[in-house]
Amino acid sequence: MRVVEDAGEADGKVGVVASTNVYGDIVKQIGGSHVDVTSVLSDPNVDPHGYESNAKNAATVYDAKLVVENGLGYDSFMDQLTSGSGSRHQTVITASKVLGVDGNDANPHLWYDVAGMPKVADAIAGALSKADSKHSADYRKNATTFKKSLQPIEKVLASIKAKDDGAKIAYTERVAGYLLAEAGLTLGIPAGFPRAVEEGDDPSPGDTLAFEKALQKHTVRALIYNSQVTDKQTDQLKKQATDAGVPLVPVTETMPPKSASYQVWQLKQAEALRTALEKSA
DSSP, X not given: OOOOOOTTGGXXXXXXXXXXXXXXXXXXXXXXXXXXXXEEEOOTTSOGGGOOOOHHHHHHHHHOSEEEEOOTTTTTHXXXXXXXXXXXXXXXXXXXXXXXXXXXXOOOOGGGOGGGHHHHHHHHHHHHHHHOGGGHHHHHHXXXXXXHTTHHHHHHHHHHHHHHTTOEEEESSSTTHHHHHHTTOEEOSOTHHHHHHHTTOOOOHHHHHHHHHHHHTTOSSOEEEETTSOOHHHHHHHHXXXXXXXXXXXXXXXXXXXXXXXXXXXXXXXXXXXXXXXXTO
């Protein structure tokens, strides 16, 4: 009989695989020294929507006690990786299920839902406690610390809402959609434009024209764009925004390599948004 040790089992650590480095970082914060975390996607130049898994990924996932994924089709490559691991008493946490988000048109960038991340943290702490009850108290304590560390981000978003509730902004993709909504900001361009970009289609001429007019007439207070995925059209919109005096706010889908943590990354982006809105007031 072939015996396969679980990832991290040899050194007493719980093996965990996260679909992206965002969830990987959260798991590391909650698991501390008791976990061995592998993030399938950590390269900012790789598009998660088109990523294809490989044999190395499959082996790592097979050996893991816990898998953390996003869901909503964002990291669909994980479906194939986890399909052969069900008999190994493996726990799979899907953020979309934890947060109760579903539907074909749901925004998949759930880690920008800062207010929802405490639920994900509790789910991770619970799964780790199940896999390693000896360190359950540590997992719960670390989850509490993580949740408290989100407060500075919440304060920035609350300050934006208090001052600019209902202000119109533009974005090329819905990457930061949840964060923008929590800040009380509204979309000042046709929703069809970012939806087409996410689906890999060309936005309609009408939506593109409306987007350009919103920038040129400065009816939007900021242009938020995904700095990890840019093209000629995005560059053109950025130029039009700059020419019209509309501040630019770059955001990223995954954590940049040099980010200290999920919280530091999100706080920096929230503060950049607040600064942009102050400039365009």
